[in-house]
Every structure is written in C-alpha cells, then in structure tokens.
Amino acid sequence: MAERYKGEFSVEFDHLVKNFGTSPVLRDVSFGIHTGKITTILGFSGAGKTTLMKHILGLAKPTSGRVSVLGQCLNDMSELELREFRRNFGMVFQYAALFDFLTSYENVAFPMREFTKMNEEEIKQKVMGLLDSVGISKEAAYRLPSELSGGMRKRVGLARGLALDPHIMLYDEPTSGLDPITTHVVYDLMRDTHRANEKNGFTSIIISHDIHATLKYSDYIVFMEQGKVVEHLDVETFKRSENPVIRRFLEL
Ligand SMILES: Nc1ncnc2c1ncn2[C@@H]1O[C@H](COP(=O)(O)OP(=O)(O)OP(=O)(O)O)[C@@H](O)[C@H]1O
Numbered sequence: 001m002a003e004r005y006k007g008e009f010s011v012e013f014d015h016l017v018k019n020f021g022t023s024p025v026l027r028d029v030s031f032g033i034h035t036g037k038i039t040t041i042l043g044f045s046g047a048g049k050t051t052l053m054k055h056i057l058g059l060a061k062p063t064s065g066r067v068s069v070l071g072q073c074l075n076d077m078s079e080l081e082l083r084e085f086r087r088n089f090g091m092v093f094q095y096a097a098l099f100d101f102l103t104s105y106e107n108v109a110f111p112m113r114e115f116t117k118m119n120e121e122e123i124k125q126k127v128m129g130l131l132d133s134v135g136i137s138k139e140a141a142y143r144l145p146s147e148l149s150g151g152m153r154k155r156v157g158l159a160r161g162l163a164l165d166p167h168i169m170l171y172d173e174p175t176s177g178l179d180p181i182t183t184h185v186v187y188d189l190m191r192d193t194h195r196a197n198e199k200n201g202f203t204s205i206i207i208s209h210d211i212h213a214t215l216k217y218s219d220y221i222v223f224m225e226q227g228k229v230v231e232h233l234d235v236e237t238f239k240r241s242e243n244p245v246i247r248r249f250l251e252l
C-alpha cells in the first residue's frame with residue numbers, strides 16, 4: 001500500500017464558489033472532511049452535492065476559492081497531474097457503470113492493467129481477493145454484468161473502486177435503484193470495507209438521500225442546501241440538530 005496521509009482532513013474546501021453561467025451552485029463552502037472517517041453529504045436534489053464531489057476529483061474547476069486533497073491544492077494542477085492524482089480515489093457511482101462487455105473479473109482488473117505494471121499473476125491474486133472480500137463467488141467472477149443482479153453489480157463496482165488501494169472512496173448515491181434489503185447489504189459492505197482500512201487513513205465520502213442508512217453508517221454528516229453547507233456535525237450531534245430544515249429532512 002502507498003504511504004498513507006496523516007493530516008486531520010483529507011479534503012479541505014476554502015471559500016469555494018462555483019457558478020454555472022450566472023447561477024451560483026456552490027456558495028462560499030469552507031470545511032474539512034476528516035481523514036479515516038465516513039462522511040455523508042446530505043441534501044435535497046439540486047443542493048450541489050455532486051458538484052462538490054466533482055471538485056474533489058478536480059473534474060470541476062472553482063469559480064473562486066481553493067480545494068485541497070491529501071494536503072495538495074488541486075487549483076494549480078495541470079490536467080496531466082490531475083489524471084495521475086485521481087489514482088488516489090476509488091469511485092462508485094449511481095449506476096455502477098461497469099463495462100458491460102467485460103466480465104466481473106475483467107472489470108476489476110481494468111484499472112490495474114490501465115494504471116499499473118502488475119503482471120497477470122499479481123492481477124489475478126488481487127482481483128480474486130477483492131471479489132471475495134465483496135462476496136462475489138469464483139463462478140460469478142467470469143460472468144458479464146448483464147448476468148448479475150443489481151446488488152451484485154454494485155459489489156463488483158465496489159471491488160473495482162478498490163482496485164488501486166485508494167486513499168479516498170467516493171460514492172455518489174451508490175444504492176439508488178436497489179431494494180431496501182440490498183441497500184443495507186451494500187451499506188454494510190461499504191462500512192466493512194471502511195473499517196478494514198480506516199487505520200490506514202482510508203476516508204469514505206458518500207452522497208446519499210437515504211436518511212436512515214446515513215444515520216446508521218456515518219461518522220460525520222454534511223448537510224447542504226442551495227449550495228451552502230448548513231451543518232457539518234458528527235452523527236450524534238446531527239440527530240439532535242434543531243435546525244428546522246434538518247428536522248424536516250429527519251422526519252421524512
Ligand atoms: N454542468 C452544469 N452546467 C450547468 N448547471 C449545472 C451543471 N451541473 C450542475 N448544474 C446545476 O447545479 C445545481 C446543483 O447540481 P448537483 O448535481 O450538484 O446537485 P445534487 O445535490 O447532486 O442533486 P441530486 O440530489 O439531484 O443529484 C443544479 O441546479 C444543477 O442544475
């Protein structure tokens with residue numbers, strides 16, 4: 001595993017502003033995401049959650065303000081540097097986005113083939129270990145995504161996100177479209193993955209609409225509304241928040 005980041009915050013936003021045309025989408029966002037913890041970003045649709053995540057990846061550029069990740073400021077990085085830097089991240093998005101022409105095995109092997117000089121034997125060891133850790137059998141490893149259930153595709157997506165030993169895992173609504181039971185299975189898996197790596201400073205950042213899962217699985221919660229961070233609290237304090245918008249969200 002690469003050397004681990006030891007700073008208090010893996011991600012820091014400093015007066016981040018983002019406008020699309022004339023519409024402000026992020027309005028003066030300043031906070032830090034704790035290293036080694038699970039942080040969930042909550043908020044109604046259109047609050048700016050995905051846009052915030054894109055800034056963490058350097059996929060969106062600030063209109064003003066700064067974004068630092070693992071102690072490095074992204075503002076001044078070139079496209080090439082950013083592309084290299086993105087190896088620090090694992091990503092799981094809404095529709096798992098597996099390559100549908102590749103088996104589970106080949107999907108997980110893909111980043112290793114693309115970004116490392118690992119040989120076939122090393123790749124095999126690593127891929128089978130990762131698939132096993134997310135509960136995908138040897139037999140399912142050689143099936144195509146179309147031959148897997150939605151929950152299994154999420155598992156494979158998670159294994160692929162972990163392929164390069166990321167420092168930070170980013171999940172954008174990883175359970176939308178899943179039934180409630182499978183949702184909890186996927187959350188359990190995200191938490192187990194996190195707990196297995198947290199001592200190494202592994203940081204998980206989740207965007208979610210699922211308030212119940214969020215309260216159960218997160219260490220910290222960031223609540224966004226109309227491009228602003230309304231609250232950034234540990235989960236127990238969040239549950240007791242008196243903020244009317246949050247009370248409304250909690251009572252849904
Ligand atoms: N590339 C873009 N160009 C113009 N406007 C954009 C762009 N991306 C996002 N927006 C706008 O920014 C606002 C925030 O979008 P964002 O996708 O960050 O919200 P979100 O909190 O992730 O919402 P959801 O929960 O629906 O995914 C929305 O009003 C959206 O229309």
Ligand SMILES: [Mg+2]
Binds near residue numbers: 049050051
């Ligand atoms: Mg979104």
